[in-house]
Amino acid sequence: MMPEGGxxxxxxNVCKDLGGQRVLDRLNLSVERGxxxxxxxRSGAGKSVILKHMVGLMSPDSGEVAxxxxxxxxxxxxxxxxxxxxxxxxxxxxALFDSMSVGGNVSLxxxxxxxxxxxxxxxxxERKLSAVGLSGTSAKMPAELSGGMRKRVGLARAISMDPxxxxxxxxxxxxxxxxxxxxxxxxxxxxxxxxxxxxxxTHDVASxxxxxxxxxxxxxxxxxxxxxxGQARQTDHPxxxxxxxxxxxxxxxxxxxxxxx
Amino acid sequence: MVFNLLHFxxxxxxxxxxxxxxxxxxxxxVVSGIPFIWRVRGETVTQMxxxxxDSLPLVAVTSAFTGMxxxxxxxxxxxxYVPQIFIAAAVAKATIIELGPVITAxxxxxxxxxxxxxxxxxxxxxxxxxxxxxMAIDPVQYxxxxxxxxxxxxxPVIVTYGCLxxxxxxxxVCVYYLGMSSTAxxxxxxxxxYPYDVYSGLFKSLVFGGTLxxxxxxxxxxxxxxxxxxxxxxxxxxxxxxxxxLMFDYFLAMLLFPVG
Numbered sequence: 001m002m003p004e005g006g007x008x009x010x011x012x013n014v015c016k017d018l019g020g021q022r023v024l025d026r027l028n029l030s031v032e033r034g035x036x037x038x039x040x041x042r043s044g045a046g047k048s049v050i051l052k053h054m055v056g057l058m059s060p061d062s063g064e065v066a067x068x069x070x071x072x073x074x075x076x077x078x079x080x081x082x083x084x085x086x087x088x089x090x091x092x093x094x095a096l097f098d099s100m101s102v103g104g105n106v107s108l109x110x111x112x113x114x115x116x117x118x119x120x121x122x123x124x125x126e127r128k129l130s131a132v133g134l135s136g137t138s139a140k141m142p143a144e145l146s147g148g149m150r151k152r153v154g155l156a157r158a159i160s161m162d163p164x165x166x167x168x169x170x171x172x173x174x175x176x177x178x179x180x181x182x183x184x185x186x187x188x189x190x191x192x193x194x195x196x197x198x199x200x201x202t203h204d205v206a207s208x209x210x211x212x213x214x215x216x217x218x219x220x221x222x223x224x225x226x227x228x229x230g231q232a233r234q235t236d237h238p239x240x241x242x243x244x245x246x247x248x249x250x251x252x253x254x255x256x257x258x259x260x261x
Numbered sequence: 262m263v264f265n266l267l268h269f270x271x272x273x274x275x276x277x278x279x280x281x282x283x284x285x286x287x288x289x290x291v292v293s294g295i296p297f298i299w300r301v302r303g304e305t306v307t308q309m310x311x312x313x314x315d316s317l318p319l320v321a322v323t324s325a326f327t328g329m330x331x332x333x334x335x336x337x338x339x340x341x342y343v344p345q346i347f348i349a350a351a352v353a354k355a356t357i358i359e360l361g362p363v364i365t366a367x368x369x370x371x372x373x374x375x376x377x378x379x380x381x382x383x384x385x386x387x388x389x390x391x392x393x394x395x396m397a398i399d400p401v402q403y404x405x406x407x408x409x410x411x412x413x414x415x416x417p418v419i420v421t422y423g424c425l426x427x428x429x430x431x432x433x434v435c436v437y438y439l440g441m442s443s444t445a446x447x448x449x450x451x452x453x454x455y456p457y458d459v460y461s462g463l464f465k466s467l468v469f470g471g472t473l474x475x476x477x478x479x480x481x482x483x484x485x486x487x488x489x490x491x492x493x494x495x496x497x498x499x500x501x502x503x504x505x506x507l508m509f510d511y512f513l514a515m516l517l518f519p520v521g
Contacts, residue, residue: 057391077399084397095392098383109396161396 006069008033008165008197009054014063015221016049023049025221026063031165036191036198038208040243041218047201048092050218051167054199055087056080085113088163092170094154096142102129102153103138109161128156132186148179155186159194166190168200172207180207187211205244209233217243284479287401291475294406305407312373312408312474313415317422323368324423327360328352328430336439345441349449352431357454357462358518361424363510366469369419370502374477377408378498381481382491390482405478409471416470417463424462461517468509473502 007030016024023046031037031054041047052058053065056072065072067083075083096105106125110116116124122138129135132152142150151171158166168187172180184207191198191211202208208215209229217225217240225232225240232240298305335351381404384390393400428450435441480494480501 052391055395057394081397081399084395087395089392089395091388091392093388095388097389097392098387108398112396112398 007031008068009199010064010066011050011053012064012066014053014060014065016046016053016058016061018049022221024053024060027222029216029223031197031199032214033197034191034195035213036187036200036211038200038202038212038215039218040203040205040208040215042203045218046221047203047218048169051089051169051199051201055084055089055167085161086163087165087167088158088161089167090151090154090158090169090171092173094142094147094150096145096150096153096157098142100142101138102134102140102142102145105142105153106138106157106160109157113161124160125156128160129153131159131189132156133182148175148183151175151179151183152186155183155190159190159196162194163196165197165199168198168202170202170204171200172202172204177206180204183207184210203243205246283483284475287405287479287482288475290401291405291409291478294402295410297402298406298410301403301407304403305410308407308411309415311376312369312411313419316369316372316419319368319372320365320419320423321426323364324361324427325430327364328356328427328432329434331355331360331427332431332434332439336435345435345439346445346449346452348435348439348441349431349446350453352435353428353450353454354458356424356427356431358458358465359462359510359514361427362420362462362465362469363506365420365423366416366466366473366506367503369416369470370473370476370506371499373412374473374498374502375495377474377477378481378484378494379491381405381478382484382494385482385484386487386491400482405482408478409474412470412474413467414470416466416473420462420466461513464517465510465513468513469506472505472509476502476505 009029009031011027011029014024014027015022027050029050039047039050049058053060054067056065056067056075059073067087070079070083072080072083096102097108100108103122103125106128107121110121110124114121125138126135129137132155134149134152134156137145137149137153142153145153155171171183171187175183187198187200188211190196198211200208200211209232212229215225215227215229215232216223217237219239225235225237227235233244235241331352332348335348336345339347339351381390384404390400390404393403432443432446435446436443477498480498484490484494486493
């Protein structure tokens with residue numbers, strides 16, 4: 001069980017340079033338990049970099065990242081592994097293991113970290129696959145699946161260990177609107193049925209407004225807007241308005257398009 | 262001009278040392294997992310089949326021709342000044358202590374080292390290694406250790422098999438082409454090939470097996486920059502393996518067969 005009180009994830013003054021360019025610039029962000037935080041921003045804004053800092057796949061150049069009060073930089077690899085049993089990630093590319101069947105992918109965590117028997121694992125795998133609408137696909141190989149199916153298998157693998165926190169890296173990117181809608185429904189179901197905290201990185205506005213309980217907008221390495229989906233719809237913040245309208249310049253404002261586009 | 266040259270030399274040296282440090286650290290992490298190899302026994306057996314059993318046909322062909330050419334050229338070099346029995350000794354001894362381990366290692370480094378680098382490199386660029394880490398599974402213990410251990414175990418087996426075929430090839434040439442009797446061939450082997458030669462050859466193959474799998478694992482694990490990076494990892498793995506195998510061969514020869 002999660003200990004009560006305090007944010008589950010906290011980033012304090014995080015700076016990160018990649019390839020000689022500042023990607024995160026004294027970034028402060030906290031994630032509360034049970035919420036679904038959506039981090040939006042343009043391609044290359046550093047959204048996935050934030051996610052990788054939150055899970056300890058990247059370390060900040062300066063600043064601190066804490067998960068449930070534990071500073072990630074102070075943990076050794078074994079302690080970090082223990083912490084990672086409480087979190088899972090749905091990767092942008094799904095990151096399914098090519099050499100394993102769908103069932104092998106979904107069951108890997110259970111095989112490695114639990115003492116469940118073969119039959120019990122098979123039952124859990126079938127239950128998780130059925131939860132994402134892919135019942136009976138256990139024997140298929142990842143190469144036989146479509147992009148949407150791969151995402152759903154990735155989600156089934158992610159929730160197979162009943163995590164506390166799920167990180168979604170661009171969950172709807174590259175999918176048709178109907179498949180993207182079904183992924184959004186699955187994210188909502190995951191929160192409602194398992195009560196997990198979710199962190200979603202996306203530039204899909206429809207998805208952000210649908211699944212998020214709080215939305216942050218990232219620009220030039222900092223959070224420039226933070227609010228509920230309702231507040232996001234009504235804000236006067238120029239970049240947020242641009243995002244919602246999907247235009248190259250601020251809606252209603254005279255002037256040139258953003259030169260960074 | 263001079264400053265630029267110094268800058269280039271300094272930068273390249275630092276980069277090489279950094280890479281060497283990374284490789285040694287990774288090797289340390291892999292070796293530290295050997296006592297717990299049973300945890301990844303299924304994957305290890307799979308790799309033993311891929312590295313060992315699947316390489317047997319290729320090793321059989323290369324070894325047979327190595328043995329045969331060795332017999333023909335030894336016969337040409339010594340002409341009629343030296344008794345034919347020495348051809349058998351030269352073929353068997355050179356195969357067991359040198360050509361068997363080295364040629365097999367070079368062939369396997371092209372087949373297995375590159376394939377390991379490409380496979381692990383692809384897993385790196387498609388975030389599969391990140392996914393393992395996120396599932397609290399150490400990719401070094403789960404992916405690298407089985408390949409390294411399988412290389413250590415299977416190389417001596419493949420080399421033994423290769424040497425048997427090479428010596429058989431040499432025997433076939435001696436008997437059917439050079440007109441030597443089988444008895445003379447066996448007598449040459451019995452007189453000049455010692456158990457120490459066999460142990461030395463096996464020790465060499467153990468070192469080469471660890472080297473070629475570790476180099477493949479290292480370049481694969483450190484892959485970046487997408488598909489181009491995967492191709493580069495495979496190429497670097499083959500080139501580095503060829504260099505290291507020949508260099509290690511020299512140092513092992515100095516260690517195992519001191520002169521004087």
